[in-house]
Amino acid sequence: MNVVEYISGILKGVKSLLIGMKVTGSYFFRPWKIVTQQYPENRKKDVKWFYFLPLWKAHGKDTPAERKQIVMLERFKGELIMPHNEKNEHKCTGCGICEMNCPNGTIEIISIQLTTEDGKKKRAIDKHIYRMGMCTFCGLCVKTCPSDALAFTNTFEHAVFNRTKLNKVLNKEGSTLMKGVE
Amino acid sequence: MAFSFSIYDFTSFTQWIDKSLYAAMPPFWALIVEMVIIGIVFLGFYALLGLFLVYAERKICAFMQCRVGPNRVGPFGFIQTIADLIKLLLKELIFIKNADKILFNVAPFIVIIVSFLAIAAIPFAKGLHAMDFNIGVFYIMAVSSMGVIGVLLAGWSSNNKYSLIGAMRSGAQIVSYELSVGLSLITIVVLAGSMQLSTIVEGQRDLWFIFKGHIPAIIAFIVFLIASTAETNRGPFDLAEAESELTAGFHTEYSGIRFAFFFLAEYMNMFLVASIAATVFWGGWMPLHINGFTGFNHVMDFIPPIFWFFGKSFFIMWIMMWFKWTFPRLRIDQLLTLEWKYLLPINLVNVLLMALIVLMGWHF
Secondary structure, three states: OOHHHHHHHHHHHHHHHHHHHHHHHHHHOOHHHOOOOOOOHHHOOOOOOOOOOHHHHHOOOOOHHHHHOOOOOOOOOOEEEOOOOOOOEEOOOOOOHHHHHOOOOOEEEEEEEEEOOOOOEEEEEEEEEEEHHHOOOOOHHHHHOOOOOOEEEOOOOOOOOOHHHHEEEOOOOOOEEOOOOO | OOOOOOOOOOHHHHHHHHHHHHHHOOHHHHHHHHHHHHHHHHHHHHHHHHHHHHHHHHHHHHHHOOOOOOOOOOHHHOOHHHHHHHHHHHOOOOOOOOOOHHHHHHHHHHHHHHHHHHHOOOOOEOOEOOOOOOOHHHHHHHHHOOHHHHHHHHHHHOOOHHHHHHHHHHHHHHHHHHHHHHHHHHHHHHHHOOOOHHHHHHOOOOOOHHHHOHHHHHHHHHHHHHHHHHHOOOOOOOOOOOHHHHOOHHHOOOOHHHHHHHHHHHHHHHHHHHHHHHHHHOOOOOOOOOOOOHHHHHHHHOOOHHHHHHHHHHHHHHHHHHHHOOOOOOOHHHHHHHHHHHHHHHHHHHHHHHHHHHHHOOOO
């Protein structure tokens, strides 16, 4: 190592350290760049935000009200649901593919035999039981469902006081199979 | 002697306490009472400063990392550190079965006592100076380098491989960086012509040493900042506790208030180092005076010296936090390379340069 390399090495090192310090230092003086969201407060839009510094208010473009409201993404797998249309019809035929595909045994389908008008026997669901406490939200049930009867919503606040409250029946009371779905 | 108090000059106030104590009781007891008063003042100061610094560090590092930091306990999270302290006080002190009992218990106290000893020599403001040694800089250097004994004992007595590795790293680190700290202070001692901290501060009445000594003083300050950060075992030199490699390094086995002692000592050492840097390089409690600008000097004099001192100290601590939360931790070989191949040679040349500048009178 000659002297030129030694000194240029020092200067290069100092320069790269200063670049790093510039990044953190600039964040320190720009508190409106903070990305942390305050969870219970950001559920509602009208809640009084705890302003840490007046700088936050002063910065026009990225106003606190906009960053405050929590935005859950469309595709977030929060809870399994069975979509029903306005006539209280769902698409589940009770085939049991979701039950077979579930790695945790989260889903249980209780089916009944119905007799159609022309005298044929047909399987339909009595209860589509979803035990959320056992669900890992892998999405295999939604993916494998042949009639797209299942979906995920992005709700995420599922805390309850009793584990049994996590067992849900997905098909609504008195719902029937949608016409045209076999 | 009549009571008088001025925020600009504490001399008459401390003299008043001294005189009235000696008038009230025999000299021996007056001395004891004075010592106790100073001890209590420092203890209270330590507790408050420790709480404040922990809070400040958490908030500052949060802002540097685009986070909010503690903000739930009390307004702005102010009470967070008090809650942490209460938690630490209430926690169980776990005794390690195969630990060396005496050393294990003594180690945290050594670390704390060392920073207590060193802070006695720091001039906080005019007349607010517990002990004005004529070898103040040397005393601080000598005392603060004993802190490593506490760290080594803690690591050794814990009977734990992580603790031992942490302690050994800390030993290698502090022995190396002690040289750079000493030499960078000597650079300024050469300029000041004295080791007495009150004389050093007085010598900066016309201009602070960092400006007076220009190039070598600035180099010495940077080297001091790096080396003293290493000496206080703070990031990016926190190899002794390296939580990603050694769980918590030398204080892995400590719990409750004894852990808090190590934790407090880290912040105290940081304050100590920052106040030494402020005193030696940036004029301590001396306001910013520029030779010849009488009006400007008068305006600066309106700010009380104690605010100057704490302002400078906190600014230097902010810089130390800044690079703690920016740079990744060094490896042990990188650490030693930095000291022995870079800082030490630069420092030696720097002392020589300063001596030349002082001899030729090239300083301001």
